[in-house]
Amino acid sequence: MAPIALLGLFGPAFVFITSITISIQMIALSKKKPDSLGVYVYGRVIIGLILIILNNIANTLFGAHFFRNGKFFLPEFQIHYDSNIIDSIAWSGIIISFFLFLYLRFRKNINFIEISIIFLTLVVLWFVCTPFLIPVGVNVFVWADEHSMYILKYIVSKFVIGRFKLFPVTGFGFLGIIYGYFLYSKSSFKKILIFSLILAAVSITIFLIFVLFDSSFINDFASEDVPLQLQILCMGLIPLIIIAFMKGPDFSSLETRYRRASKTTWMRRYSIISLTAFSIGTIFADWIFHFFTAFWGNSVDRTGTVPKLDWNFFQVIAFIITLFLFWELCVRLWEKIDYKGSLEWFMSVILSKFFHRETSRMNIEKILYHPNKPPQTAIEGKE
Template sequence: PLNNWLAPYIELGKAKGGIFWFLALVLRVFIGEQLTYFPIGLYAIFGMIGGYLIAMKTDFKTIRKFGFGFGFTFLAAFIINMGFTINNTLKVGGDIFEVLFSYRIYPRELLFFSLGCMCLIFVLLVKKFEYIPDEKVEAIKNKTKIVRNFGQVTLTLYVLEAFINESIATSFHLMFPPHKVVDWGDKDAFMYSWWGIILFVITFVGFWQLFVYLWSKIDFKFGFEHLNYALTKKLRKAKSMRDFGNKHTETQEVIPEKQTAN
């Protein structure tokens, strides 16, 4: 609702120019059309809360209570909002898929749904991979190496993905008629080719898997995470997980057996 209310003022500020243009630019960073900091920033906030709970070795019962509580609350909000959205859309003869997926401002229905699922999945993953006996750590580490590699360089991948993904997508558009990059909102043959889209997905996923795998061979050097580690190492009093080689047993206390059973 806040996005829908403030979004028109962004366009008004741009139209007025001067200081209003600058204010509109600042407002656009936080609020407005899709993929702005709010509400997308909520994902990062919940991720920070989850990381903090794990770092503080919070009792799993507490994590489960808050995770399931928020998760089911958001899913209930999703169902309620979807009911209103479907009802209002049908009244005016609209297309519900068009309303949800062809949008300029991030729909609250999708926000509630994704946040709800994220909270529930977080609890399940913490139970399976964090609060486990030490004798299971090595087996879990070996099975989750690919996922953990991506987790170590998320910021760098976020910075690189727009340019690289756009380059891959552009190459596929050029392969199909009219063999040029179409304007925003226009369609070409590639967008209607099922085998072309499947090939694009395979190329897209395969590239990033290979990229991260090869990069891991040099310990992810030259990324933003590596730079941050190098800059803060001298200021840090306690050793980080990188100093220990990400060894679970040296950075995390042994979890009592009765806690893992909850």
């Protein structure tokens, strides 16, 4: 069960991937229209704010109990003073774009050595400062609450409270900038792999040193406060796993890419509504989970000092398969109406109105089926 437990720590991978996208876009923009970098950062702020608002609305609607004691209740808009993965993606996107803007604004000619040194240094500083800044941030949070300074309280909470608080999760974003440069500059897979292996070796070594001195922190892997040592381990493993998945679609012949693309159409369906899934996925998972616990009892025994898994391997797998089949049915039926009503769809509509231009974010036909066809045969129609 250890690999499954480890996957539960991989939420920062989405900050890492988001940062890769931002890095590629901003580096390309700096080459073509450097004066537009400020507009891009402004756009990231707008996207981040829209994402945060829509996420809170979705959580309010889907997490509400409309009927209690036979009476109907309107849901109350909830503001959460902690950082979930959507918060991390939104806020880190703003922070990463700002730091990269400062770098690109003053550096016209960038290279691998320079960008690696600068942003690896930021990664290290971000992680090293985390244990010292979190207590300070918590004190500021309490002070802001006592003085009814709710905006300050809300902003600070995203940095220091929650499983995916920005200290240290945004550090994964700084690392993503380097990988964005790799992809923009069309670096060889070998070069990226060597860099990733060195990073993994360093991260694992640091993790093992912590374990040798005191391994008790491992018991807190499911805690809201994920131990920094485990985050350091993930810092080395996440990039390695992601580039392993990139090997086929991004570093192979065109023929191989198109052949594999047709086999991954089902995965692209999930990519279209990934933000929606993260916003409401836990709620649906809880519904299904409560159904299972009605028959099998609680999955975890928390009576002891260390939580103990009560479900056996087959019960866990049965729950995972049921959850997967539920979402598989949802995404296939939802595709029939082009995923209208999803957070991504709302963001697409809002951004189109805000910037007065059409967006290709929800071009379902292109996203799902265009990659399956070579350029000479890329025509309208589904598989």
